[in-house]
Amino acid sequence: MATAQTRMAARFMMAPSVIALLIWMIVPLSMTIWFSFQWYTAFRAPEFTGFDNYAYFFANPNIWTVFLNTLILVGGVLAITLVGGTLLALLLDQPIFGQGLVRLLVIAPFFVMPTVSALVWKNMLMHPVNGLFAWIAKVLGFSPVDWFAQVPLFSVIIIVAWQWLPFATLILLTALQSLDEEQREAAGMDGAGPIALFFYIILPHMSRALTVVMLIQTIFLLSVFAEIFVTTNGGPGVATTNLPFLIYLQAQFQYDFGLASAGGIVAVILANIVAIFLLRVVGKNLEA
Amino acid sequence: MARAVSTRRKLAFTALAWIVALVVFFPILWAFLTSFKTEGTAIAAPPKFLFFEWTLENYRTVLERSNYFRFLGNSIITAVGSTLLGLVVAIPAAWAMAFSPTRRTKDVLMWMLSTKMLPAVGVLVPITMLFRMMGLTDTHLGLVLVLTLINLPIIVWMLFTYFKEIPVDILEAARMDGASLRQEVIYVLTPMAIPGIASTLLLNIILAWNESFWTIVLTTTQATPLPAFIAAYSSPEGLFWAKLSAASMMAIAPILIMGWFSQKQLVRGLTFGAVK
């Protein structure tokens, strides 16, 4: 359906969204790029310095730790949520009593705002003296772990994974439920046991959903911020500083806008690499 | 046909699923219980699970001492405001993409999605700077604008996938019946798409409500919504777990309830229609 009139109307109707997003993307991003080539702090006027900010950004002795933290955070959370989410989805797909209620309980963490979940975990569960985990350790005869001092990054990973586990579960469960029952029965007739069924029928069927979950989570996990802000503030040292948090510190506390902008551009490039893959998967779906 | 299952197997899986579900839900449950304890009971060892003196004291204290209602009001204004603004802008765009597609429609959609992937820190410096210049820092308007822009791609996408399922015949029928484009969208498309629009609305209120980065960075006192209010509890002086729990419960309860209602549509919205 298309007449010149509807096409014209369509263009007008799309314009506000397109223009708004175009401005949102182009103006700040080009400003960031421009700042990234300036020597520019809160205390002096901008002055062109070429690639100095980038050089300075990478010369930071902690920069590789920060990159590594970022990757470990993303990788750790992905591993936990993908494996855990698959197992949970398989479990929730079984006929059980009170399925709806169980589902509600499992997806609840996704709706908890990051600052709340980080504080609950930090204080009430992982606190080395009064936390529930400390008490459990004592009951079992271990000495309590001081989570944020001894395994800070791991602690952050656990909190973030807890928030994203419901997302993975929900999407994988949806994919699982779209598996044709007859296919399952046919495989059963062909003599496939539960293990073979999982690896030859279920897993291939879920592969797309797994990819989508992985890519979308990666986008969000690359910019984990509030959880770190609330629990460790990046420390101890830089043990839990990831790329967004480093840039946040450089911009808000060192007032080095040029440096922070250079870091921002690095983050944009990193995110784009993931985004290309995600867009390809989603785009394929658009054609179908 | 449903799989035939023995009751024993079903009971075993039920037990396992409930245990796992309770473990996953436990932090929320624990905060919920703690919010009804006195500060002393909250840190008691061994911890008290159910048998303690339940009190509403913490809720009262939080409501009295903090400007809880102002933060709540800020959250409602910014979350609902940005979602409604987003819908007003996105409904026509989604109409155009779903019902008058061109060769470039797909590219435009993909491009919109790609803006969502721009990491916030990539534009942190200019946004804070522009906000200061335009006096938008710590204002509802500023926060509404940013929340609208970061969620607009998701709104357009969700609406697009819902609109795609509406038979184009019906819109053409309206056109034949003498409806103008505006009437077509208002009297025919929108009422038919109410379920889709409602779930888009819910998901975006949730996302906006929980958005933490920009709310922490762009607000200080006046327009601060709940995530930033809660973050202020992280300050190390003293341990007020019971009050923290009460405040947390009040911050997440509305969204938890909305989330539970919209869970069916969430999947589609969160995966941009790639998983249905």
Place this chain on the structure above:
Amino acid sequence: MGSITLEHVNKSFGGVEVIPDISLEIADGEFIVFVGPSGCGKSTLLRLIAGLEDVTSGRILIDGEDVSRAAPAQRKLSMVFQSYALYPHMSVRGNIAFPLKMEKAPREKIDQAVNNAAAILNLTDYLDRKPRQLSGGQRQRVAIGRAIVRQPKAFLFDEPLSNLDAALRVAMRLEISELHNKLKTTMVYVTHDQVEAMTMADKIVVLNAGRVEQFGSPLELYQRPANTFVAGFIGSPRMNFIDGAEAARHGAHTIGVRPEHLVVTPEGGDWSGVVKVSEHLGSDTFLHVDVDGIGALTARAPGDVPFRHGETVGLSPMNGRLYRFDAQGLAL
């Protein structure tokens, strides 16, 4: 009034010509059927008239007025869609009233028109139901009701009966014909079913690959098909075509004879062959006969003919009922 004129109408989609060049005159009050195989452009042609698509070039006139660039709403036509396209969120009353509401007609006029339409279409008891609570035939009638309240210049039907079962289709066919007799409004009706075309039309437009193969009354098309396409498309079962030596004997490239114009005899006849299958319909018997040197022919014989599988029969075309075509398929 509702005459529709197409002048050299052309429609291309992204460089693909769907309709190369069609000119057509539809007089006021006529019942016109566009018929043709799927993909022949009949629906596109209807949508061009409706204004749901733009003509690429050429003009469309309604009552002599050029509406080529006018929006659908301005053309004052009504359309009944294949899917009915009822508004699912409105009651039957709301659906039928919608076009009048768009015209901002006064309330009393709307009520009166809706009740009137409902009475004509036997929908009075269903006015407060939602479309999903109705049967297929009822939905179809609501769609028609929505079309008639506006008192349009012409009705456009896009394969309106193809989603109904066979019995209902016959009943609705009659209803639409009666409606046309009552309203005397121009109707343009698209279908792929030549039976619908033959039974309902004043005039039929046979379309193939975006071209008009023939335009005429049903009997004209049946009796004097312009080419092999029309000859094969109109009539059921299909006309038998014979090429080669047998055709050359009649001075043509191809000859055609309809099954009902073949006389079946136990022996003799112009052609003799073996019965492969005989289909007994009760009223008629369709004999599928394999004739040496010619191929398979279908003959329509009375219901009580005794011929069975494997028997030899003779076939002869009736006098003057043999069609001759040249190498281009045009009638001679």
